[in-house]
Every structure is written in structure tokens, then in C-alpha cells.
Amino acid sequence: MATQEFVQANEIYAASFKKPQLVPKDLLIVSCMDPRIQPYEQLGFKIGSGGIVRNAGGSAHNALPSIIVSQQNFGVRNLAIFHHTDCGMTKFTTAGMREKVKEANRGREGVAELIDAIDFHCITDVEESVKSDVEFLAGHSLIAPGTNITGWVYDVETGKISKVADALTSSSSI
Numbered sequence: 001m002a003t004q005e006f007v008q009a010n011e012i013y014a015a016s017f018k019k020p021q022l023v024p025k026d027l028l029i030v031s032c033m034d035p036r037i038q039p040y041e042q043l044g045f046k047i048g049s050g051g052i053v054r055n056a057g058g059s060a061h062n063a064l065p066s067i068i069v070s071q072q073n074f075g076v077r078n079l080a081i082f083h084h085t086d087c088g089m090t091k092f093t094t095a096g097m098r099e100k101v102k103e104a105n106r107g108r109e110g111v112a113e114l115i116d117a118i119d120f121h122c123i124t125d126v127e128e129s130v131k132s133d134v135e136f137l138a139g140h141s142l143i144a145p146g147t148n149i150t151g152w153v154y155d156v157e158t159g160k161i162s163k164v165a166d167a168l169t170s171s172s173s174i
């Protein structure tokens with residue numbers, strides 16, 4: 001079972017564990033939960049430095065509560081949104097996903113309303129979805145003034161990243 005695998009792996013890890021220093025970095029990464037994406041390794045982060053929010057697709061919409069926490073509690077002013085090629089979120093639509101969940105829960109009361117309230121933020125074009133997420137954050141009233149937001153595509157074929165969007169929220173007008 002998958003859980004036994006990670007329990008055993010953790011025993012080996014903990015056996016030679018050295019507690020890392022917490023070195024806050026003014027950067028929050030938003031990335032997909034796809035297991036081919038390993039931001040710490042791919043972006044050279046050391047353990048203890050640099051926050052990462054992961055969800056299906058790397059959606060900035062679904063990461064918003066965590067982004068706000070990072071800004072208000074840790075003063076983060078650099079956000080980097082990563083989506084990636086061959087993402088699973090390009091392979092279905094929110095409407096299709098809702099139908100699937102409804103079908104799987106046929107006869108259960110209240111499920112239709114619950115699922116209709118969820119936007120999965122599916123992706124049609126990876127580059128466009130990154131740009132759209134950066135625009136969403138740049139225009140969001142709860143993102144701190146003076147926040148630098150960059151958008152990136154990670155290529156699962158080459159391991160390379162490329163920047164496709166860049167925005168700076170306006171400084172406070174006062």
C-alpha cells in the first residue's frame with residue numbers, strides 16, 4: 001500500500017534527520033499537484049526556505065487563501081505562478097467534472113448543489129491560463145500593493161521553465 005511505502009521511507013529519512021533552519025524567503029510559488037512537478041528540486045529551493053502552494057493545475061484562484069496568509073503573516077511580496085505542459089487539468093472541463101461527480105453520487109441529497117458551487121479552474125491553453133491567473137491576482141483587491149507577480153510554464157519534457165507573464169500591483173495611492 002502507498003501509505004506503508006511512505007511510512008517506511010520516512011523512517012529512513014528521520015534516522016538521519018537534521019532539523020533545518022527556517023530561513024524565510026520573500027517568495028511564494030503556486031504550482032500543480034502533479035507528481036512530475038517537484039518545485040524544491042526544480043527551482044533549487046533549500047528545505048526551510050520558500051513557500052509552495054499546490055493544487056490541481058496550480059490555480060491562483062484556488063490558492064488565494066494561502067496567498068493572503070503569506071502576504072499578511074509573512075510579508076511575501078513576490079508571487080510566482082507555475083502551470084505546466086501536459087497538465088491533467090487540460091483534459092477535462094469544469095462542466096464535465098461536475099457531471100462525473102454527480103454521476104458518482106447519484107441519489108445522494110445535496111451533492112448537486114455542492115458540486116455546482118465548485119469551479120475547478122480547468123485549463124484550455126497552459127500559457128493563457130498562466131497569464132489569466134497573473135491578471136487575476138494583479139487585479140485582486142486583497143493582493144498587497146507593490147506585489148511582484150510572475151507567471152511561468154514548466155515543460156515536463158525538458159525540465160525547463162519559461163516566463164510568460166509579469167505584473168506589479170500598484171503601490172498604495174496614499
Ligand SMILES: [Zn+2]
Pocket residue numbers: 032033034056057058084086087088089
Ligand atoms: Zn498539472
